[in-house]
Amino acid sequence: MSNNRPLEISSLSKSFETPTGPITVVKDFNVRVQPGEFVALLGHSGCGKSTVLSIVAGLQSATLGGIVVDGIEVTEPGLERAFVFQSPSLLPWLSAIENVFLSASQAKPKLPAAQQKELATKYLNLVGVGEYANELPTALSQGTQQRVAIARALAQEPRFLLLDEPFGMLDSLTRFELQDLVLDLWEKDRKTVIMVTHDIDEALYLCDRIILMTDGPEATVGLDLKVPIPRPRHRHQATSHPEYQRLRDRIIGFLESHSKQFQPEKEAA
Amino acid sequence: MKKTLVSILLSLVGIVLVLGLWSAISAKIAPDLPSPSKTWEDSALYVTKPWEKRGEMDQGIGLMTAYSLLRVAKGFALALLIGTPLGFLLGSSPLFFRMFDPTIQILRPISPLAWLPLGLILFRQSEPAALFTIALCSMWPTVVNTMQGVRAIPQDYHNVAKVLRLSPWRKFTKIMLPATLPFMFSGYRLSLGIAWLVIVAAEMLTGTPGVGGFLWQEYNSLIYSHILLCILTIGIVGFFLDRLMGFAEARLRAV
Numbered sequence: 001m002s003n004n005r006p007l008e009i010s011s012l013s014k015s016f017e018t019p020t021g022p023i024t025v026v027k028d029f030n031v032r033v034q035p036g037e038f039v040a041l042l043g044h045s046g047c048g049k050s051t052v053l054s055i056v057a058g059l060q061s062a063t064l065g066g067i068v069v070d071g072i073e074v075t076e077p078g079l080e081r082a083f084v085f086q087s088p089s090l091l092p093w094l095s096a097i098e099n100v101f102l103s104a105s106q107a108k109p110k111l112p113a114a115q116q117k118e119l120a121t122k123y124l125n126l127v128g129v130g131e132y133a134n135e136l137p138t139a140l141s142q143g144t145q146q147r148v149a150i151a152r153a154l155a156q157e158p159r160f161l162l163l164d165e166p167f168g169m170l171d172s173l174t175r176f177e178l179q180d181l182v183l184d185l186w187e188k189d190r191k192t193v194i195m196v197t198h199d200i201d202e203a204l205y206l207c208d209r210i211i212l213m214t215d216g217p218e219a220t221v222g223l224d225l226k227v228p229i230p231r232p233r234h235r236h237q238a239t240s241h242p243e244y245q246r247l248r249d250r251i252i253g254f255l256e257s258h259s260k261q262f263q264p265e266k267e268a269a
Numbered sequence: 270m271k272k273t274l275v276s277i278l279l280s281l282v283g284i285v286l287v288l289g290l291w292s293a294i295s296a297k298i299a300p301d302l303p304s305p306s307k308t309w310e311d312s313a314l315y316v317t318k319p320w321e322k323r324g325e326m327d328q329g330i331g332l333m334t335a336y337s338l339l340r341v342a343k344g345f346a347l348a349l350l351i352g353t354p355l356g357f358l359l360g361s362s363p364l365f366f367r368m369f370d371p372t373i374q375i376l377r378p379i380s381p382l383a384w385l386p387l388g389l390i391l392f393r394q395s396e397p398a399a400l401f402t403i404a405l406c407s408m409w410p411t412v413v414n415t416m417q418g419v420r421a422i423p424q425d426y427h428n429v430a431k432v433l434r435l436s437p438w439r440k441f442t443k444i445m446l447p448a449t450l451p452f453m454f455s456g457y458r459l460s461l462g463i464a465w466l467v468i469v470a471a472e473m474l475t476g477t478p479g480v481g482g483f484l485w486q487e488y489n490s491l492i493y494s495h496i497l498l499c500i501l502t503i504g505i506v507g508f509f510l511d512r513l514m515g516f517a518e519a520r521l522r523a524v
Contacts, residue, residue: 078434094443
């Protein structure tokens with residue numbers, strides 16, 4: 001299962017056709033993500049970070065360049081890359097367990113249904129919502145729904161976890177709980193994680209490395225920062241670490257210096 | 270509880286008022302229009318013995334209604350069988366939509382009275398011509414609603430299907446169909462309403478036994494009371510059909 005080759009985002013460019021001509025959202029974007037690394041893509045809203053992530057997921061295609069996994073270029077979604085959307089995106093006509101089961105059965109099609117069901121139960125329990133297994137998503141809180149969505153992603157038993165502002169729609173207490181959950185889960189098996197966020201504290205608390213993106217159009221890697229805070233991390237220990245404040249100031253400085261070129265905020269694509 | 274009682278009472282008051290107006294019109298303005306009591310006198314045999322068959326076009330109102338309902342059921346089933354897949358195709362393929370939407374917009378407003386002669390030419394028999402007409406007139410709401418339902422599927426669900434690598438069939442059964450079902454049923458409800466409207470026209474023109482055929486025959490036999498009997502029957506049956514579909518639709522929306 002383990003593989004020591006990095007996931008490469010290589011010379012990635014993405015253009016969209018608009019009535020006034022093509023717009024290049026991301027240009028010449030290069031990042032190598034090491035196995036087991038927890039990486040954040042951080043930048044202003046609309047800078048194209050979600051676009052990069054959805055190209056990594058295979059949901060959109062690159063205009064130039066591409067994504068290399070295990071030395072092979074990937075252009076389509078694959079079960080080894082699981083995706084957690086900003087909104088939970090659970091299928092509302094399926095119960096929590098059925099949503100997770102759908103993913104388990106896709107990832108392990110040869111397993112008997114009973115074992116696929118066990119797998120689904122396992123991951124639902126792992127994210128702490130086993131008691132809601134038979135509830136429909138509409139009966140669950142946003143935080144619980146997002147936990148189910150994380151269980152659905154984990155049930156794929158992926159090597160790469162792609163998180164697209166996964167806590168963006170949650171209130172701050174729930175967001176803290178889910179950040180701790182993701183951190184705990186990551187400590188267990190150290191999957192490769194790429195997370196898009198615009199929350200600086202979230203990135204510092206969770207990640208090994210923060211990629212700051214310059215503002216679009218033609219966004220690219222602006223800064224590539226290591227977060228040398230020791231693991232396992234705890235919120236208080238992490239925030240009081242001297243590096244935390246230093247990095248935070250540096251990131252804010254970067255974002256401020258780049259927001260001048262940026263016109264009124266557009267919502268992320 | 271009290272509220273429903275009041276609304277039942279109010280609707281009864283409404284019915285009494287309309288009956289009064291009807292009596293007044295037949296007494297003062299239109300002497301050819303049978304009064305409510307005359308209508309009942311002439312129709313009592315058909316209503317009290319609804320399942321009696323005295324002749325091809327002289328049968329109890331229950332039997333006549335059953336013939337019509339059976340015909341509507343067949344035509345409606347045909348409409349759904351054609352309309353639902355067509356709606357899915359139009360909703361999921363922009364190419365298909367651009368190709369066929371103009372044609373559909375032109376076919377949609379055509380009256381059953383226009384389709385029926387064509388059906389008679391094509392099938393040379395009244396029964397298949399009637400079904401053809403019912404299906405062709407009533408399928409459009411099903412087509413349009415199913416199409417809109419497919420279009421309304423959030424992009425997130427499409428992305429989930431991609432990320433989980435669902436096969437086209439699994440995507441259809443797990444996502445497309447359940448997401449579209451409430452829209453489909455709104456379409457089915459409207460389609461059934463139209464099918465029931467069309468049945469009268471179809472039976473009048475083909476002279477087949479059923480409420481519509483009976484209505485037309487009694488007009489030709491100058492038994493005007495029976496026309497009113499048929500009109501009332503059509504209205505009441507239509508009301509219950511709509512309620513039935515509304516009930517099914519509400520059950521789906523609740524999910």
